[in-house]
Amino acid sequence: MTDKPTLLKVLLKQRHLQGHTAFRREYDRVAKKIEPDLIGGGPSKAQFYRWLSGELATLPYADHCRILEAMFPGWTATELFEPHDGGVDFVPEPPRKADAVTARPSTLPSAVTMPLPPGVADVVAVFPSRSEFMHKLPPHELFDGAQRIRMSGLSLNLLCQHYPDKALLDLLESGTSVECLFLAPEGDHIKAREREESQPPGHLATLTRLNIEALRRIGTRLSPDAQARLQIRTYDESLRFNITIIDNRSCIVQPYLPDARGVESPTLVMERKDGTMGLYDTFTQVFESMWDRAQEVTE
Template sequence: MGTVLKALLQQRHLQTVAAFNRHYDHLAEQIEPGSVGAGPRKAQFYRWLSGDLVGLPYPHHCRILTAMFPGWAINDLFAPYTGLQSLEENHSRSTTLPQPTTADVEAVFPTRTEFIQSMPPTEILRANRRIDAMGLSLNLLCQHLSDSTVRGLVESGTTLRCLFLDPGGVHIRNREAEEGHEPGVLVNLTELNIRSLERIRRGATPDAAARIELRTYDQPVRFNITVVDSEVCIVQPYLPACRDVESPTFVCRKSPAAGVFDCFSGVFASMWENGNTVEKR
């Protein structure tokens, strides 16, 4: 069947990945120069056309697509196209109906697994200037990125501020019981992730090592929060009797008006300020 996007691209003779990306780069040069060359790869592009997606594409893709098709809502571009109506009728319908607003929440995924499939950490966390992360063991950063990737980030100028649930504290043991783990499972994982970042810090150049900041806190764990460049915030709640990979994942982007992003970035700032520094060893 395919998506409305596929039908529109066929109408414009842009249905091949090469032709699409040439047009993509042309628009990016005008409205978002940092996205030049960042168009979809072949497999991703054909998922866009077929509708085989979990959630929407990355925000920068959405911005280019809405510029490519003025007046079209991004959700409507990825809706199934049946061919029973003309594109003009679909367009008229999509622009006359009020669009739901979600403030600064750009995407919601039922689980972390679906989030990672749609927005891989290697894509979200690369080429950034600062990554702030807090939660339990920080697996999104420590388990989904290789040591060489993390080392490359800090050597190229990225600052990492990582706030772990204290592996020697009371609340990590409470969380182990809540998730139904044997004693020590989350303690050992958190210690492993801290040691991994300490190892990278020891092997980095002095300037890069100074950009890896590690702290701990010992309070009830409520949210996993990752803030990228003070612009994008990824949030997961810690739910009762539910592992973090199974809980919903929210992606927020800072907007001029106060919203969800400001709430959670403020939580990180407060918790970081009161955290305990993990000294260099």
Template sequence: MERDDKAAKKADPSLQGGWPSRAQLHRWLNGELKGLPYSGHCRVLEAMFPGRSAHELFATAAVEIPAQRTEPEPARSAGPDVAANAPQLADVTAVFSSRSAFSSAYPASSLLDDAKEINAAGLSLNILCQSCPDHQLKRLLDSGTRIRCLFLDVKGQAIRAREAEEGYTDSTRTTLTALNISMLTRLRDRLDTTSAQCLELHVYDETIRFNLLIVDRALCVVQPYLPQARGVNSPTFVITDNTAAEGLFPVFDQVFRDMWERSKPV
């Protein structure tokens, strides 16, 4: 208040002792004042804040309020809208750049250990014949698991065409496929009649397009055969049947069924 009294005395000695009260100051600060204070109070305030008029001191700060948008602001994106162009994955649950990458994530034991039905089609079917030991396959067959294997016919033209495409001149694919068929045939011969009936071996002689492994009519592993590339280097897709209207599982399940019907037993 001493400062207020000095300002009042400076502005006009007659105003000394007539400075604004504390209550008045609170009303001013709370915006309760309509218009300007008494002229004497204005003169005191102008003396306290040199260079500022009473009008300036009590002016309401103008705050710019953005106008309400009538249309949504367009998305700021460097490319096309992601949501609108999101890939439709259907029932594909995993994709790998090669069979080795797939095998690291999905070991054969984890895929097949509790299976009740296994359908496999391809060239040499190494995932069954080279990745699963005989005792595991025997245990599955003895427990009633049905295993159907569809090999590329070692006596046919398709396997030779595939060898030529991959650049083999020494019947490498034919020899490996014959070895795998022989391994499963010997295993079947050692089984009792009931278990042996659960293991079916067929061959087909058609242009090879896919390596398929279907487990329990629920999980499908698909590999396309690429030109001049070994199967181990092919991308691998894992498909889980979720009854999607546009799912891929029924497509490849039907591919196996059709090939099986056209094949012949070993």
């Protein structure tokens, strides 16, 4: 154990959050804002005090790191777990990030990306997890003002759980078309995915049914013209990618990894380039092929 406190310990003491119960309350408060799925997922008491002791050999899981960075803007998770030289009573300030590389894609707002070398087609950003992606590009920045949204995957939580019903209603009434392709909750492949994630039988199927029903309820509140712009289909095939296509210009793709929840998988952001075949075109074709084979959800 180091004889110096970690920066995290110093910052928590300044906020009177050095106790496990107080910290967990703050953890859940921050999680509610940026990733509601993480509410209640904070560290155990033993884990928490290991965080403060400086005994960790590696950083905590990515979800924990993202919550900590949201708690302490300006500090990275790596910096928070380093020994602090200023003493427990010293008030540290975040380092300046003037030299950080922050390039914005041409149409997707607020994505913090690294410049990519030639040969990476139309990829404009890569995130280590979906939760990190959502932190940089929350759903309202993706969907607000969109004219066409196409999505395929498992339960489509990005739209169904993280985007307000009222905002989706307004989009549809204003002329936006929304096409949602869910993994069939009664099919064989969702059962296989539950086993792969070590989820209880029926867990993912229930979540998917709930999301489908949520969209159908929104449909009942729409005008006749807007109802026609909301389309819901299901497919029963091997689960490979979560695909979101916005306005024939932007595409977000996440592979489904074995033994990992969807929020833990890497996320790629692509921008369509006129006259150039890239990954945007590849994944758009994947979506369209699956959509054509899918079954429409009816009453």
